[in-house]
Amino acid sequence: MPGERLSVVVTRRLPEAVETRLKELFDVELNESDTPMSRDALQAAMRRADVLVPTVSDHIDGAMLAGVGDRLKLIANYGAGVDHIDVATARQRGIHVSNTPGVLTDDTADMTLALILAVTRRIPEGLALMQTGAWTGWSPTALMGGRIAGRRLGILGMGRIGQAVARRAKAFGMQIHYHNRRRLHKGIEEELEATWWESLDQMVSRMDVISVNCPHTPSTFHLMNARRLKLMKPSAVIVNTSRGEVIDENALTRMLRAGDIAGAGLDVFEHGHEVNPRLRELPNVVLLPHMGSATEEGRAEMGEKVIINIKTFDDGHRPPDLVVPSML
Structure with missing residues (x-):
């Protein structure tokens, strides 16, 4: 419906400023416990969301995507790497995938x-x-x-x-x-x-x-x-x-x-x-425990890119960091 806010599910806790801005713009569901979602929980989240914001700890394969229904339209990944997402299958199902390149x-x-x-x-x-x-x-x-x-x-x-x-x-x-x-x-x-x-x-x-x-x-x-x-x-x-x-x-x-x-x-x-x-x-x-991107500045800039990708998509335009299979 016109004026209705996008439903966005975020799978892990993000920097506070990023979460605050997401809540200002969209209807956001946060993972308050910051515990990685199980496969069933992740698939259920994708069924009820317009946009999913996953991280590298969320593995989204073709079989999972096959059972998410038609509501999900964008996977706005919080991170540059997308090897944990079956991008080709997502595209086949009409689901866009974006990432956060360059900031790290x-x-x-x-x-x-x-x-x-x-x-x-x-x-x-x-x-x-x-x-x-x-x-x-x-x-x-x-x-x-x-x-x-x-x-x-x-x-x-x-x-x-x-x-x-x-x-x-x-x-x-x-x-x-x-x-x-x-x-x-x-x-x-x-x-x-x-x-x-x-x-x-x-x-x-x-x-x-x-x-x-x-x-x-x-x-x-x-x-x-x-x-x-x-x-x-x-x-x-x-x-x-x-x-x-x-x-x-x-x-x-x-x-x-x-x-x-x-x-x-x-x-x-x-x-x-x-x-x-x-x-x-x-x-x-x-x-080291995957600390390469662990700076306050880098994680905040990742969040800004996620927000821009979702907002651009919500406005009816191509997300600036859209991932296509030919890039992989």
């Missing part, structure tokens, strides 16, 4: 460099000594890591975040290399002093640090599989701030335990929050 570029790139430094300089090991009271004083040979200046950084996925990582790493004196579906414009390569590798295998085998910055798609699932991980130098480290599914986590764990790879810094995991327990035991691994 700097935050994620900062975290990537933090992980590189944490692994190569053994920061968590030093922190553990201080927290347990086991430190007995300075020693010339204690906790020696390696400087990152001069090391070869291989960036897997040279989009916005990959390029932001390159700029930061270049400032630290690292040599920038990358593998991407398409080679960057010559001007960008020159600015970043970046070397493109058409062969991922050849790049992986020659790098000191690998940074995973590509999205998770069917073509990137286990892109860093056991065979490719074995190509890495024993002195090399790998960091991942993108999606856990890009790396074969079991194979990585085996190689780290065997000393075939020097270390890893992981902010994302193949099975969500279910982290391989053997990874927790390794001193050469830094594990």
